[in-house]
Amino acid sequence: xxxxxxxxxxxxxxxxLIAVIGGLLFGYDTAVISGAERGLQAFFMSxxxxxxxxxxxxxxxxxxxxxxxIGSAISGxxxxxxxxxxxxxxxxxxxxxxxxxxYYPEFLFFEKGVATKGLWVAFxxxxxxxxxxxxxxxxxxxxxxxxxxxAGKRGSxxxxxxxxIIFGQLVVYFVNLVILGDHIAPKMESLAQGMNQIVNGAxxxxxxxxxxxxxxxxxxxxxxxxxxxxxxxxxxVPETPRYLAMSGKKEKxxxxxxxxxxxxxxxxxxxxxxxxxxxxxxxxxxYGWVVIFVGIMLSVFQQTVGINAVLYYAPRIxxxxxxxxxxxxxxxxxxxxxxxTLVAIFTVEKLxxxxxxxxxxxxxxxxxxxxxxxxxxxxxxxxxxxxxxxLYSASFMFSWGPICWVLISEIFPNTIRSAAVAIAVAFxxxxxxxxxSTFVPLYxxxxxxxxxxxxxMCLLAAxxxxxxxxxxxxxTLEDMTTLWKK
Numbered sequence: 001x002x003x004x005x006x007x008x009x010x011x012x013x014x015x016x017l018i019a020v021i022g023g024l025l026f027g028y029d030t031a032v033i034s035g036a037e038r039g040l041q042a043f044f045m046s047x048x049x050x051x052x053x054x055x056x057x058x059x060x061x062x063x064x065x066x067x068x069x070i071g072s073a074i075s076g077x078x079x080x081x082x083x084x085x086x087x088x089x090x091x092x093x094x095x096x097x098x099x100x101x102x103y104y105p106e107f108l109f110f111e112k113g114v115a116t117k118g119l120w121v122a123f124x125x126x127x128x129x130x131x132x133x134x135x136x137x138x139x140x141x142x143x144x145x146x147x148x149x150x151a152g153k154r155g156s157x158x159x160x161x162x163x164x165i166i167f168g169q170l171v172v173y174f175v176n177l178v179i180l181g182d183h184i185a186p187k188m189e190s191l192a193q194g195m196n197q198i199v200n201g202a203x204x205x206x207x208x209x210x211x212x213x214x215x216x217x218x219x220x221x222x223x224x225x226x227x228x229x230x231x232x233x234x235x236x237v238p239e240t241p242r243y244l245a246m247s248g249k250k251e252k253x254x255x256x257x258x259x260x261x262x263x264x265x266x267x268x269x270x271x272x273x274x275x276x277x278x279x280x281x282x283x284x285x286x287y288g289w290v291v292i293f294v295g296i297m298l299s300v301f302q303q304t305v306g307i308n309a310v311l312y313y314a315p316r317i318x319x320x321x322x323x324x325x326x327x328x329x330x331x332x333x334x335x336x337x338x339x340x341t342l343v344a345i346f347t348v349e350k351l352x353x354x355x356x357x358x359x360x361x362x363x364x365x366x367x368x369x370x371x372x373x374x375x376x377x378x379x380x381x382x383x384x385x386x387x388x389x390x391l392y393s394a395s396f397m398f399s400w401g402p403i404c405w406v407l408i409s410e411i412f413p414n415t416i417r418s419a420a421v422a423i424a425v426a427f428x429x430x431x432x433x434x435x436x437s438t439f440v441p442l443y444x445x446x447x448x449x450x451x452x453x454x455x456x457m458c459l460l461a462a463x464x465x466x467x468x469x470x471x472x473x474x475x476t477l478e479d480m481t482t483l484w485k486k
Contacts, residue, residue, distance in 0.1 A: 020161050062433070075421070371451040411472060
């Protein structure tokens with residue numbers, strides 16, 4: 001074993017940089033459907049052996065979320081049995097196979113370019129596989145970074161994972177735009193009626209419209225590049241010292257810790273780890289139900305404050321507010337999201353987790369209230385609604401976006417972390433699915449009620465954090481065992 005007397009910031013930075021590519025793929029995979037779904041819908045509308053309805057297209061657009069729930073649910077078992085590093089490698093393989101399969105779902109079994117019911121099933125299975133990768137990465141990437149990072153840098157380093165998610169979404173929006181180029185996507189209409197309709201979808205496919213025959217394939221296939229890079233690079237990073245110690249590989253754990261923290265500090269940290277992993281296998285409720293409840297509710301509130309109703313449907317919202325080109329406001333909101341995620345990264349270790357969550361909750365409540373008022377107050381300038389949406393999104397990005405992942409990755413004791421994180425993140429994806437699937441009917445019925453409901457959830461989230469969530473700023477992961485034993 002080779003021990004380092006002084007820690008290396010560049011070594012830590014390199015490890016985290018590779019790990020957050022998993023977050024980038026998380027954002028990339030969940031957002032790629034936004035550019036591809038119109039051409040994809042027109043393609044399957046050309047099928048002769050079944051009728052591709054709006055309901056079926058809704059399943060196609062959200063099938064990855066089913067995989068996300070599965071992936072997050074099994075992430076604890078995978079991370080606990082195989083380790084964090086091997087589990088991330090498997091997630092990378094899922095990303096790559098999903099991207100390749102979505103690009104060419106006809107592989108081996110179907111005729112290329114001919115839409116059939118069987119091909120639709122195959123395509124969705126590939127999307128579910130990608131969702132499994134997203135679900136695993138969403139749980140294990142923050143866990144990996146938290147277990148590698150020094151206590152004083154853990155919050156900001158885990159927050160970079162959220163930055164990578166948002167950046168991945170922006171990257172794929174740009175990639176989709178470049179791929180489409182001068183080609184014309186199928187025309188959309190009936191935006192206010194829930195699922196969008198495509199004009200003459202079957203005719204477009206028959207005519208060989210490029211966006212219908214080729215464009216959506218390239219959009220999905222483009223993910224092969226970051227997915228392949230992540231899968232190869234993850235082989236170069238070490239396993240986390242916490243997992244190594246729990247697996248009885250204390251010398252290897254000390255080697256990794258010394259490269260990051262220096263030998264003296266590494267020996268101190270290893271001693272603390274050993275004190276908390278004397279029982280490698282503890283039941284998930286060993287420290288009581290409250291710690292699991294807090295983790296679950298952090299995940300649930302991150303979604304039920306309604307942020308995905310803004311992120312997924314921003315163009316629709318801006319259009320309803322009377323904006324000329326809603327995509328301009330959507331891009332501007334993306335820049336705002338990136339900027340305020342950086343605010344969290346650079347303040348989380350100074351201000352703490354709880355203050356950011358509470359202030360963010362109140363800011364989101366105010367933004368949601370503004371959107372609701374824009375719907376019910378006659379002649380209110382559309383810019384009020386736009387600014388309210390921006391405030392809503394910005395408040396999320398410096399609070400619940402990154403800080404929720406920080407807390408979920410660090411709040412559980414070492415011996416139950418992998419299982420507890422898996423439970424919490426599974427609830428997050430279930431909540432995501434509920435919010436995303438109910439937004440359109442709720443918004444169509446009453447925008448004011450919808451955002452009034454989200455406003456109430458934001459206020460409830462602030463109260464929950466104030467009363468039940470402990471501050472973890474500056475605490476080691478081993479301190480969590482003492483905290484919850486109390």
